Amino acid sequence: MMRPTKLYSLAQVGGQCVMVLEELDGPRLLPVWIGLYEGGAIGMAIQKQKFPRPLTHDLFSSVIDTLGGRVKKVIITDLKDSTFYAEIHIEKDGKTVVIDARPSDSIALAVRADCPILVDEKVFEACPEMLKPISEHEVKEFKSKLETMTPEDFFRDLKKKEEGGARGEGEDQ
Numbered sequence: 102m103m104r105p106t107k108l109y110s111l112a113q114v115g116g117q118c119v120m121v122l123e124e125l126d127g128p129r130l131l132p133v134w135i136g137l138y139e140g141g142a143i144g145m146a147i148q149k150q151k152f153p154r155p156l157t158h159d160l161f162s163s164v165i166d167t168l169g170g171r172v173k174k175v176i177i178t179d180l181k182d183s184t185f186y187a188e189i190h191i192e193k194d195g196k197t198v199v200i201d202a203r204p205s206d207s208i209a210l211a212v213r214a215d216c217p218i219l220v221d222e223k224v225f226e227a228c229p230e231m232l233k234p235i236s237e238h239e240v241k242e243f244k245s246k247l248e249t250m251t252p253e254d255f256f257r258d259l260k261k262k263e264e265g266g267a268r269g270e271g272e273d274q
Contacts (some may be wrong), residue, residue: 103176103219106131108208109233111144112247113137119247120208122177122220123233130231131177131220133185134252139205146212158209169193172214175207180227183252 109123109130118140122131135143142158155163165172170193179186187207189200211218234243 102222104222104225106177106218106220108143108147108212108218110244110247111140111147112244113140114248114250117252118143119250120205121247122218124220124225128232129225130233131225131228132231132247132250133177133204135203135205139203139209142209143205143212146209158206158213162210162213165191170198172210172216173197174217174219175202175211177204177207177218177220177224179221180224185224 104127105125106122107125109121111118111120114134116137118135118137120133120135120140120143122133124130142156145156146158152159162172170191173190173192175190176188177185178188185204187202187204189202189207189210191198191200208218
């Protein structure tokens with residue numbers, strides 16, 4: 102089952118960025134670590150910055166439009182060996198073409214195309230659960246945690262979850 106999400110936050114953490122997707126019809130958040138360039142490309146699109154010459158994601162978006170297509174949706178499809186996988190769904194002449202892509206490039210295009218960002222339920226299930234903050238204190242605590250969290254921290258928690266599940270010692274979440 103695909104879960105609709107939106108970009109919840111984008112923050113630079115050391116030499117990389119963390120992009121957090123928010124489940125629209127549920128309480129979960131999904132952090133995805135991406136490169137600085139990709140984070141910058143997403144941030145520039147959110148801020149609607151324009152440049153005299155097209156940047157890579159703007160160029161790709163323009164090529165799709167010029168060829169008569171449109172980005173219909175992007176989907177974060179899987180998480181394998183600490184790597185997220187995604188697809189870009191492009192519609193042209195009533196047909197859909199699916200392109201394998203990194204989540205960062207997919208989201209950079211989705212922001213430009215203003216199209217849905219979906220996450221496969223199995224991706225949420227494979228990750229340590231992170232719930233949306235409710236109170237102002239929880240929001241501050243969450244932002245503080247993101248500033249210091251590394252991909253290694255996140256995936257260490259993921260490995261603990263996998264090991265616990267394998268031994269039948271699942272956590273209450």
